[in-house]
Amino acid sequence: MKRIMLVVAYDGTKYCGWQVQPNGITIEEVLNKVLSELLQEPITIIGASRTDSGVHALGNVAVFDTNSRIPGEKISFALNQRLPEDIVIRESKEVEEDFHPRRCVSQKTYCYRILNSRFPVPTERLYSYFVYYPLKEELMAEAASYLIGTHDFKSFCSSGSQVADTTRTIYDIKVERSGDAITIRITGNGFLYNMIRIIAGTLIKVGLGARPPVNVKEALEKKDRAAAGPKAPAQGLTLEKIEYSNKSY
Known part of the structure; x- marks a missing residue:
């Protein structure tokens, strides 16, 4: 075997x-x-x-x-x-026979992609979330900085989760624009149910001016799902890579 x-x-x-x-x-x-x-x-x-x-x-x-x-x-x-x-x-x-992809220590990197333009692009509809209103990526980046580190992410977890411990560590999070495309790239030691999509939805609200950047910090501290923003649609999210023991797969 x-x-x-x-x-x-x-x-x-x-x-x-x-x-x-x-x-x-x-x-x-x-x-x-x-x-x-x-x-x-x-x-x-x-x-x-x-x-x-x-x-x-x-x-x-x-x-x-x-x-x-x-x-x-x-x-x-x-x-x-x-x-x-x-x-x-x-x-x-x-x-090795004892290698287990969920139990071994790892870092996961996900990317959430937003198309921020006047009109949608048909070829992007399955791989990005279309947002018509202008987004301020610099405000989104400021808000994202509050998420770096080890926190209780209960506010950013959907209610269907069965986990008892909602503490996770985010090592890096970047919000960058290239033309009409805005990417939110997150690396962490693990993620809760819908966590990245809720983070993306919250950062989009900040980018629209509906929430101040510091609201993300406040949402973390409240440990209440109602304190964070909406869950962004699934099609914008891609699992880019998983790293084990300094090796990327």
């Missing part, structure tokens, strides 16, 4: 998120099915990040155990011939 790690990229538009569920097709479901067919044995993968419905990824990480003699680095090529075109395995390799 050996453990194989996959680096998975996907367009989440057509999927009900990562995790298997009864109400629609998911990334995990597709990978389990195709891997089981390829390796001729039951396969159940373990993913690092359970992305929501409509969220995309460039570098999600998953592992599975197999008795197959196929070399770990060759599995990606065989899988990509069988997967739908909106799911791609960017890398596969054998890892």
Whole structure:
């Protein structure tokens, strides 16, 4: 028995998120099915990040155990011939048997993309959130700075979360504009249910002038979901990479 790690990229538009569920097709479901067919044995993968419905990824990480003699680095090529075109395995390799993508210490980087222009762009509609009113990215960046460090992010967590500890650490957060595109890029040790989308929605309110930047600090201190802004739509969010022990996947 050996453990194989996959680096998975996907367009989440057509999927009900990562995790298997009864109400629609998911990334995990597709990978389990195709891997089981390829390796001729039951396969159940373990993913690092359970992305929501409509969220995309460039570098999600998953592992599975197999008795197959196929070399770990060759599995990606065989899988990509069988997967739908909106799911791609960017890398596969054998890892230590005790490597667990959720339990091992890691840093995750997500990017939320906003199209801030007079009119929407059809080719951007699935991968960014369109905001018509002008946004002041410098105010958004000021507000974001209050989130850096270790905090109780209860105000930035949806009520459906089952976690007991809502403390997380954000190592870096940047808000940058390039033309009509504004990106919010966040790196942290882990994120709560809908946390990044709520952060994005709150920063958008600041950028619109509906909230002062210091309101983000006040929302953190209140530890109340009602104190933060709305949850931004899923399509603007992409999991860019996950880093383990100074290695990026």
